[in-house]
Structure formats: structure tokens, C-alpha cells
Amino acid sequence: MTVDRLIRRMLRAYVVIALGFVFVPIVISFIFSFNSDRFPTLPLGSFSTEWYEAIFSEGQVPVAFRTSLIVGGAVALLSTFIGFAAAYTDFRYRFFGKSVYMSLALLPPTIPVLILGLTMLMFLSRVSLVGEIHSVVIAHVVFCMPFAMALIRLRLSQMDPDLERAAWNLGASSWRAMLGVIVPFALPAILSALFLTAAVSFDEFMIAFFVGGVNETVPVRVLNMMQGQVSPRINAVGSLVFAISMTLVIVAQFLLMMRRPGRPMLRRT
Amino acid sequence: MIRRQARRFQGAPQDSAASSTASHRQGRAPLKPDGYALFWGSPLALWQGLFFLAPLAFLVLMSFWSVKNFRLEPDLTGANWVGMWRKGYVVDTYVRTLGYGALAAVVSSLIAFPASYALAFKTSAATRRLGIFLLITPFFTSYTVRIYSWQGVLSDDGILNALFGYVGIGPVAMLNTLFGTVIGYLTLCLPLVILLQLFSLSNVDRSLIEAAHNLGCGRIRTVILVIIPSAKVGLILAATFAFILSFGDFVSPVSLGGSKPPTLSILIVDTVKQGNHWPRAAVIAVTMVVTLIVVAFTALYFAYAHRRARS
Amino acid sequence: MAEPLLVLDKVAKHYGEITAVHGIDLEIARGEFVAIMGPSGCGKTTTLRMIAGLEAPSEGEIRLNGERVNERKPWQRDTPMVWQSLALFPYMSVLRNVEFGLKMRNQSAKTRREKAMGWLERMGLAAHAGRNITQLSGGERQRVAIARALVTEPEILLLDEPLSALDAHLRIRMQSEITQLQRQLGITFAYVTHNQSEAFAMASRVAIMNGGRIQQVGSPREVYRTPANRFVAEFIGANNIVDGTLRGNDGEAILIETGLGQLRAPAPIGRSYSPGDKIALVISADRVAIGAAPKGGAINHLEASLISEEFIGSVVTLHLDIGGERVFRVQKQAHELDATAFTPGQKISAFWRAEDMFVLPAD
Numbered sequence: 001m002t003v004d005r006l007i008r009r010m011l012r013a014y015v016v017i018a019l020g021f022v023f024v025p026i027v028i029s030f031i032f033s034f035n036s037d038r039f040p041t042l043p044l045g046s047f048s049t050e051w052y053e054a055i056f057s058e059g060q061v062p063v064a065f066r067t068s069l070i071v072g073g074a075v076a077l078l079s080t081f082i083g084f085a086a087a088y089t090d091f092r093y094r095f096f097g098k099s100v101y102m103s104l105a106l107l108p109p110t111i112p113v114l115i116l117g118l119t120m121l122m123f124l125s126r127v128s129l130v131g132e133i134h135s136v137v138i139a140h141v142v143f144c145m146p147f148a149m150a151l152i153r154l155r156l157s158q159m160d161p162d163l164e165r166a167a168w169n170l171g172a173s174s175w176r177a178m179l180g181v182i183v184p185f186a187l188p189a190i191l192s193a194l195f196l197t198a199a200v201s202f203d204e205f206m207i208a209f210f211v212g213g214v215n216e217t218v219p220v221r222v223l224n225m226m227q228g229q230v231s232p233r234i235n236a237v238g239s240l241v242f243a244i245s246m247t248l249v250i251v252a253q254f255l256l257m258m259r260r261p262g263r264p265m266l267r268r269t
Numbered sequence: 270m271i272r273r274q275a276r277r278f279q280g281a282p283q284d285s286a287a288s289s290t291a292s293h294r295q296g297r298a299p300l301k302p303d304g305y306a307l308f309w310g311s312p313l314a315l316w317q318g319l320f321f322l323a324p325l326a327f328l329v330l331m332s333f334w335s336v337k338n339f340r341l342e343p344d345l346t347g348a349n350w351v352g353m354w355r356k357g358y359v360v361d362t363y364v365r366t367l368g369y370g371a372l373a374a375v376v377s378s379l380i381a382f383p384a385s386y387a388l389a390f391k392t393s394a395a396t397r398r399l400g401i402f403l404l405i406t407p408f409f410t411s412y413t414v415r416i417y418s419w420q421g422v423l424s425d426d427g428i429l430n431a432l433f434g435y436v437g438i439g440p441v442a443m444l445n446t447l448f449g450t451v452i453g454y455l456t457l458c459l460p461l462v463i464l465l466q467l468f469s470l471s472n473v474d475r476s477l478i479e480a481a482h483n484l485g486c487g488r489i490r491t492v493i494l495v496i497i498p499s500a501k502v503g504l505i506l507a508a509t510f511a512f513i514l515s516f517g518d519f520v521s522p523v524s525l526g527g528s529k530p531p532t533l534s535i536l537i538v539d540t541v542k543q544g545n546h547w548p549r550a551a552v553i554a555v556t557m558v559v560t561l562i563v564v565a566f567t568a569l570y571f572a573y574a575h576r577r578a579r580s
Numbered sequence: 581m582a583e584p585l586l587v588l589d590k591v592a593k594h595y596g597e598i599t600a601v602h603g604i605d606l607e608i609a610r611g612e613f614v615a616i617m618g619p620s621g622c623g624k625t626t627t628l629r630m631i632a633g634l635e636a637p638s639e640g641e642i643r644l645n646g647e648r649v650n651e652r653k654p655w656q657r658d659t660p661m662v663w664q665s666l667a668l669f670p671y672m673s674v675l676r677n678v679e680f681g682l683k684m685r686n687q688s689a690k691t692r693r694e695k696a697m698g699w700l701e702r703m704g705l706a707a708h709a710g711r712n713i714t715q716l717s718g719g720e721r722q723r724v725a726i727a728r729a730l731v732t733e734p735e736i737l738l739l740d741e742p743l744s745a746l747d748a749h750l751r752i753r754m755q756s757e758i759t760q761l762q763r764q765l766g767i768t769f770a771y772v773t774h775n776q777s778e779a780f781a782m783a784s785r786v787a788i789m790n791g792g793r794i795q796q797v798g799s800p801r802e803v804y805r806t807p808a809n810r811f812v813a814e815f816i817g818a819n820n821i822v823d824g825t826l827r828g829n830d831g832e833a834i835l836i837e838t839g840l841g842q843l844r845a846p847a848p849i850g851r852s853y854s855p856g857d858k859i860a861l862v863i864s865a866d867r868v869a870i871g872a873a874p875k876g877g878a879i880n881h882l883e884a885s886l887i888s889e890e891f892i893g894s895v896v897t898l899h900l901d902i903g904g905e906r907v908f909r910v911q912k913q914a915h916e917l918d919a920t921a922f923t924p925g926q927k928i929s930a931f932w933r934a935e936d937m938f939v940l941p942a943d
Contacts, residue, residue: 007391007488008391011383011386011387011391012387012391012392014383014384014387015383015384015387015388015392015400018380018381018383018384018459018463019384019400019403019404021455021459022403022404022407022456022459022460023403023407024418024422025414025415025416025418025419025422025456026406026407026410026415026418028418028421028422028428029414029415029417029418032418032421039421039426040418040421040422040427040428041421041424041426041427041428041431042428042431042432043431081312082312082313082316085308085309085310085311085312085313086312086313088309089306089309089310089313092309093306093310101313101314104313104314104317104318104321104322105313105317107321108317108321110513110561110565111325111558111561112513112514112516112517112518112534112557112561113517114517114518114519114534114537114538115328115517115537115554115557115558118328118537118541118550118551118554119324119325119327119328119554120320120324121541122324122327122328122331122547122551123320123323123324123327123328124324126327138320139320141316141320142316142317142320142321145313145316145317149313174305175305199409203409203410203411203412205411205412205413206519218411219411219413219414222411222413222414222417223413223520226413226416226417226420226524234414234417235414235417235418237414238410238411238414238415238417238418241410241411241414242409242410242411242414245409245410245411246406246409248409249409474665474667476663476665476667477667477669477670479634479654479663479667480661480663480667480669481669481680482633482634482653482654482655483632483633483634483654483655483659483660483661484655484660484680484681484684484728484729484732485655485681485684485685485732486655486680486684487653487655490684495669498669498671499670499671501671
């Protein structure tokens with residue numbers, strides 16, 4: 001019996017250590033973003049918010065945040081729309097070549113981002129779409145849309161397919177059934193997808209690095225800062241990014257849990 | 270190509286009762302090209318066709334173009350392919366990157382296993398949920414910032430060496446070594462590997478474990494003879510993802526590994542930055558994609574091999 | 581008298597506030613076929629799991645061959661089990677599954693193969709040795725599970741409702757196969773089931789559990805004829821239980837006032853009753869005659885109207901209405917009633933001998 005308990009304790013300690021490894025860089029970044037010393041080492045200096053002030057006072061970081069915001073917003077809207085369309089098509093129809101069609105949505109995550117970035121760079125520069133904010137938007141939609149599709153498809157699988165048919169049966173056209181039945185039901189997933197794709201786009205740096213040119217999103221700015229010398233501003237940026245991403249994800253989770261499949265929809269048309 | 274796909278759709282939402290009931294069991298209707306179906310069916314095909322398939326096709330094409338007088342010219346030459354693969358350092362880099370990917374896969378799987386085992390079998394449901402939540406969090410932090418943090422921690426003047434200094438060791442060189450690169454890979458893959466392993470371990474039939482104990486199988490033997498074979502698919506999947514992520518990663522080898530010796534990802538970036546030799550970069554990229562597809566299929570083959578009877 | 585193989589001494593199991601097993605005592609002798617039966621949740625499976633070491637008793641001692649085994653881990657005990665879900669290893673062939681226990685004892689590959697093949701031949705499965713277990717039928721998989729457990733030649737085999745997943749036809753066949761196997765091998769079998777006919781068909785002794793306690797232990801016949809308490813009487817067979825008050829006692833027979841009228845029953849030996857005592861009587865449905873009274877002795881008599889006839893194979897059960905929504909059951913062999921046609925509502929005369937009644941011990 002005691003051998004069992006010992007094994008259990010050791011394994012649990014191991015989990016804590018493993019989680020510790022995963023969180024060490026995050027925690028350190030956070031701590032040192034408030035450290036007055038330039039270089040992250042022990043012993044600690046004094047508490048200071050100068051790095052946060054620095055990144056907001058100099059030009060590039062706020063611009064990067066603005067860029068990230070625009071890109072994130074556009075990517076969220078586009079990927080969620082396309083993801084919804086793909087999920088609905090999968091839910092509703094079957095047709096010849098469907099698996100090829102669906103693979104268009106499922107393949108992008110399997111390609112390394114480096115190669116996606118490079119490929120997009122080559123292609124977009126040929127069609128003169130590169131180096132602008134919309135370049136990043138286009139590339140990110142390709143990358144983020146599968147997440148939106150997966151989320152919405154999951155939600156749709158919880159719906160009784162007869163609900164849509166019932167609407168037709170009672171006189172609704174396909175469009176009205178879509179607006180009155182499908183969209184309300186899928187709404188939590190749609191909203192979650194908006195926030196999730198925004199979060200994914202916000203964090204994605206490799207593709208943005210290749211196609212954005214001088215337009216930097218926040219993580220690209222960090223990457224460029226890292227190419228220079230040691231800068232504790234990176235910690236400040238990183239902690240902000242973490243806070244923003246976590247907020248987006250938590251909101252997405254919250255929205256998804258808000259409405260459960262069985263609840264009646266109290267909508268007036 | 271997209272038009273052809275549109276024409277393949279058959280069926281309509283305003284079906285007669287007969288065909289509705291026919292497809293009732295699947296809940297799906299065959300489509301006819303009406304505006305509604307096309308509206309919802311085309312965004313995916315259009316967008317991905319234009320901005321995903323076309324670029325990929327173009328990448329393959331690009332590997333056959335040539336650069337004359339620093340200018341990119343459409344061509345159909347195999348010179349890039351032959352040229353790149355003749356270069357010793359390219360082949361070396363390819364083999365090295367394969368090795369790194371395999372190393373990352375093995376190391377992360379081994380390090381993850383006791384943790385995923387503990388979460389699957391030795392914790393309460395609530396603790397498990399907490400563990401899963403904590404493991405999902407890193408996906409939404411910036412990978413680059415985490416690597417930057419490790420730079421600080423592993424540096425010769427960094428935190429770890431400061432701690433070593435207190436006990437009289439060091440300084441130990443951890444940056445610009447393979448060790449640093451592996452730490453970076455782990456930062457990239459470990460959460461995902463633990464989660465995938467955890468998922469498949471949780472689905473192992475508990476009565477099989479009890480039956481093994483009942484027939485005289487001790488703790489560790491049961492893990493090796495019963496638990497791992499039962500969870501084989503998930504374990505292989507986790508290792509494969511670790512390989513795919515590490516094989517293509519750029520940030521870890523550069524920031525923590527010192528860029529030398531280079532990996533394929535570093536090679537691509539260098540080829541593009543200096544000299545803008547797109548066709549050569551395309552050769553490397555296509556090679557990487559093909560390698561990954563081969564690895565993925567091989568892994569799937571081994572994962573589902575249990576269907577064949579063994580004697 | 582040989583020492584019993586397995587002894588459960590005041591064994592109890594608590595899960596926090598809930599007690600699954602309340603301090604039970606049970607002895608199983610070498611070579612016995614004991615069935616532990618009861619309704620779902622009675623604690624029978626928990627008891628079996630404690631014997632196998634998969635659960636640890638909260639109180640009491642489990643002794644195997646006189647030695648305390650409470651602290652021994654499952655793999656340190658020699659108590660192989662045949663599982664309800666069979667728990668065959670899906671990624672191993674039939675042969676590998678059967679060899680498993682021998683492999684755990686580090687026997688050589690040659691020995692393992694020989695012994696395992698021997699058992700497979702005995703079970704008629706030699707041709708399937710190399711196949712994956714998913715390719716076998718339900719009955720074949722059942723036999724593999726049994727072979728796997730017996731290959732190490734244990735002293736005791738535990739069976740946890742092994743036949744519950746099989747269809748009725750296969751079940752009956754497997755029951756007789758298992759019974760024959762036990763007789764041939766002389767190994768002790770401890771068999772858990774909720775199916776009364778299964779337990780009675782196979783076991784030499786049955787232990788009936790309810791609510792975590794053993795209600796009665798005895799041979800199937802004993803338990804059937806002389807149930808120890810109301811629960812057993814209701815759980816086993818088709819019994820009619822009648823409650824009444826003692827009116828008279830003339831030493832040989834007692835008179836009880838019941839809802840069916842005044843009934844005579846044999847005076848229970850070793851107990852004294854006084855008028856006014858509450859008595860519960862058991863009348864087995866198959867001891868009741870209809871139409872004409874049986875000869876000899878004191879006869880009890882009942883007039884009731886027929887509610888329904890129930891055919892189960894060769895047995896017919898008549899349900900008689902005795903008022904207050906209660907039913908009096910009469911069981912007869914189908915051939916005895918071949919010449920009779922019944923209609924619902926028909927008045928039936930039922931008779932039974934006083935000595936065929938059984939007085940339940942006071943609860």
C-alpha cells in the first residue's frame with residue numbers, strides 16, 4: 001500500500017515539474033517585465049514599470065498593436081464567415097468530391113508555418129498583393145479558418161437536423177430558415193470562433209513575418225526586437241500579448257458554454 | 270477548377286418529401302446548383318483554392334524556375350533540384366533536421382509520458398481538468414516571447430547560471446548548443462504531446478489493466494504490455510505532431526541553438542534573405558512538405574497496424 | 581475435515597459514507613462450486629473483487645489456504661478471474677492471450693506454447709490460435725477467457741457474471757460446459773450472478789446476498805425449500821408468501837388466520853409461538869394442486885379467480901387473484917394442464933398439504 005502512495009506522490013510531483021517547465025518562461029517574462037534591470041538575471045532589481053512605458057512611448061510597438069488589431073479583426077470576420085459556410089456545407093450536403101472539398105479546410109494546419117509563410121510570400125508577390133496589411137489578412141485567413149470551421153461544425157453536430165426541415169415545412173425559405181434556425185443555434189460557436197481566430201491571428205508570427213513586409217504585427221515586432229540586442233521591452237510586450245490572448249480565449253470559452261444544446265431558443269422573428 | 274466543382278453539386282433544399290426521407294437517415298441532402306447552395310458552398314472552395322492551393326502549386330512550379338542575372342525567370346529546369354541535392358551541406362542539413370525532428374519527438378514523448386500517465390490514472394477528475402486547462406494556456410501565449418525568456422534563463426549571465434554560481438558551478442554553456450535547441454522544441458511541443466497522450470491513455474479500457482494485474486502482471490510490466498499497446502495510436506500521433514512542429518521550426522534553432530549548424534528552416538530563410546533565390550528556397554520547401562507527408566503516412570500505418578493478427 | 585480453501589472473516593467494504601459489504605463470513609471448501617448471487621448492488625461483485633485483490637477490505641480478513649492475503653496485490657495472488665466483459669487483450673492473438681498468465685510466471689516459450697495449446701484443444705479452439713480475438717464469435721471468446729484463466733492451474737477460479745453478455749441459447753450451453761469443466765478439473769469455482777436459474781443449475785452451494793449482507797448459504801435445494809428469511813423466499817423461485825396471525829397451536833400443527841382464510845401449517849421445531857404472534861408462511865407454487873384435493877393429511881384450500889396464464893417452455897404459471905392486488909401463483913408442468921382450458925375470471929380451487937407449507941423465521 002505504501003509503495004502505491006509513494007509512486008502516486010512522485011508522479012504528481014513530476015506533473016508539477018512538467019507544468020513548471022511549461023510555465024517558467026511565461027512567469028519569468030512576466031516578472032522581469034517589472035524588473036528595473038536591463039538584463040534578466042538574479043538578484044532582482046527594483047520594481048519598475050519603465051518597460052511598459054517605453055513600449056508605449058516609442059513608435060513601433062503601438063503601431064504594431066494597431067496593425068495586429070486591424071488584422072485580427074479582419075481575419076476574425078473573414079475566417080468565421082468562411083468557416084461557417086464550410087461547416088454548414090459539410091453539415092447539410094453530400095456530394096461527389098466532398099472529401100477533397102473538406103480537405104481544403106483540414107490541410108492548412110498540417111503544413112509548417114514557415115513553409116506556408118514562404119509560399120504565401122512567393123505567390124502574393126507575383127500577384128502584387130504582398131507587403132501590405134491585407135497580405136497578412138489573406139494569409140491568416142487561410143491559416144485560421146480551419147479553427148473556425150471545426151468549432152462551428154462541432155456545434156452544428158449537436159443540432160437536430162430536422163429543425164431546419166421543420167422550418168421549411170412550415171413555409172420558411174432556405175434563407176429564412178438559415179437566419180431563424182441555424183444562425184441562432186450556432187451563435188455561441190460563431191462568437192467563440194470570432195474570438196478564437198482573432199487570438200490565433202494575434203499570436204501568429206511566422207506567416208506575418210514573411211508577407212507583412214514593413215507592416216509588423218505585435219509578434220513580428222517581438223521577433224525583430226529579438227534580432228537586435230537584449231531588450232526587456234520584449235517581456236513587457238509578451239506579458240501584454242499573454243493578457244490579451246487569454247482574455248480573448250476566456251471570453252470564447254464563456255460564450256461557448258453559455259448556451260447548451262437543449263435550451264429552447266427564445267427568439268422572436 | 271472551381272466551376273467544375275460547382276457543377277458537381279446535385280440536389281436542392283426544396284426537395285420533395287420522397288428524397289428528403291431518403292436522405293433522412295444521414296440528415297444530409299444531395300445538392301443541386303441553386304443559389305443558396307452555391308452561396309454557402311463556394312467561399313471555402315474559392316478562398317482556399319485561390320490562396321492555398323494555388324500558392325502551393327506555385328511553390329512546386331517555382332522550384333523549376335531559374336534565376337538569371339539576379340532576375341527571376343519562369344522556366345522548366347531541373348537544375349535547382351539537381352544543384353541543391355548535389356551540395357553536401359544541403360544533404361547534411363536535411364539529415365540533421367530529420368535527426369532533430371526525431372530527437373524532439375522521442376525526447377518530448379519520453380518526458381511527457383510520466384506526466385500524462387499521472388494525469389490519466391493517478392489524479393481526480395477535477396485535478397485532471399485543471400491540468401488540461403493549464404496545458405492549453407501556453408497555446409495562447411507568444412511562442413517567440415517564451416523563447417526569448419529561455420534565452421535569458423539559459424544565457425551565460427542568466428538566471429540558471431546565477432543559481433549555479435551560488436553553489437559554485439559554472440558557468441555552463443547552454444545557449445548556442447543542441448541542448449538549447451531541444452529546450453526550445455520542448456517549449457513548442459510539450460503541452461500538445463502531453464494532451465494527446467493524456468487523451469489516449471484516458472481511453473484505455475480499465476478492465477484490461479485489472480485483468481493483467483489479476484493474471485500476475487506487476488505495475489511496470491502492465492504499463493509496457495497492456496497500457497502502451499492499448500494507447501498506441503494516440504502515442505504515435507503525439508510523437509508525429511512533435512516531429513512535424515520541430516522539423517519546421519525556425520525560432521528555436523536560431524535563438525537558442527545559435528543557428529549553427531543550420532536546419533532546413535534556417536536554410537530557407539537564408540536563401541531568401543541573401544540573394545533572393547526563390548527557386549532554391551522552393552526546392553527546400555517542397556522537399557520538407559513531401560518528407561512530412563511521408564512521415565505522417567508512415568506513422569499512421571504503424572499506428573493502425575494492430576488490426577493485423579499477430580501470432 | 582479439510583481446511584477450507586478460502587475464508588472471508590467479517591469482511592466489510594466501505595466507500596466513505598456508503599457500505600457496500602457489511603461484515604460477511606463465508607467459507608469455500610476445496611473443489612466446491614459456489615455461486616454468490618443476489619440482485620444488482622447487493623455487494624456480490626465487490627466481494628469477488630476483494631477476493632481477487634482489486635479492492636481492499638475495509639474490515640476483516642481474507643484467508644487463502646489459512647494465510648492472510650489482505651495486503652497482497654492482485655498480481656501476488658493466484659485468483660484468476662473470468663470477467664463480465666471478458667477483458668481479452670485486443671491487440672494479441674488468441675494464443676498470446678491464453679499464454680499471458682504463464683508469461684507472467686516467466687515460464688519458457690516452449691512450455692507456454694504447449695500448455696496454452698493444450699487448453700485451446702480442450703476448448704475446441706486450436707484452429708483459432710493465431711487469430712486476433714476480434715475475429716471470434718461470442719461463445720468462442722468466452723472459452724478463450726476461461727482458458728486464459730485456467731492455464732496456470734489455479735486453486736480457485738473467480739467468475740464475474742461471465743455469461744451475461746451471451747444470448748439465451750448460448751448461455752444454457754455454456755452453463756453446462758462450465759459445470760462439466762469444474763467437475764472434471766476439481767478446481768474450486770466462485771461464481772457471481774444475478775440469475776437464479778443459472779446459479780441453481782451450476783452450483784453445489786449458493787450464497788445469497790442482499791444489501792451487502794449474506795442472507796443465506798446452503799445447497800440450492802435447501803435454500804429453495806427452507807428460505808432463511810423473507811428476502812430469500814421472495815428472491816428464489818416462485819413462492820407465495822402469506823402473512824397471518826397465530827390462532828392456535830396443538831403441538832403438531834398451528835392454525836394461522838390469514839387473508840386467505842384459516843390455514844394449517846406444521847408446527848416449527850425448536851421454536852414456540854403464542855397466539856397473536858405474527859407469522860409469515862411460504863407456499864411453493866409448484867406444491868399447489870388445482871381442481872381436486874391431493875390425498876391424505878391436513879389440506880389447505882383456496883378459491884380464487886384466474887387472472888392470467890403464463891407459459892414459459894414446459895412450465896405454466898397461473899396467477900390467481902386473492903384480493904388487495906396480490907397474486908397467488910400456481911406452477912404446473914405444461915403437460916399436466918394440456919387437457920384443461922382456462923378463461924380469465926374463472927373460479928379455480930387450489931389445494932396444498934399443510935406439511936408443504938414453510939414457516940419463515942421471524943425477521
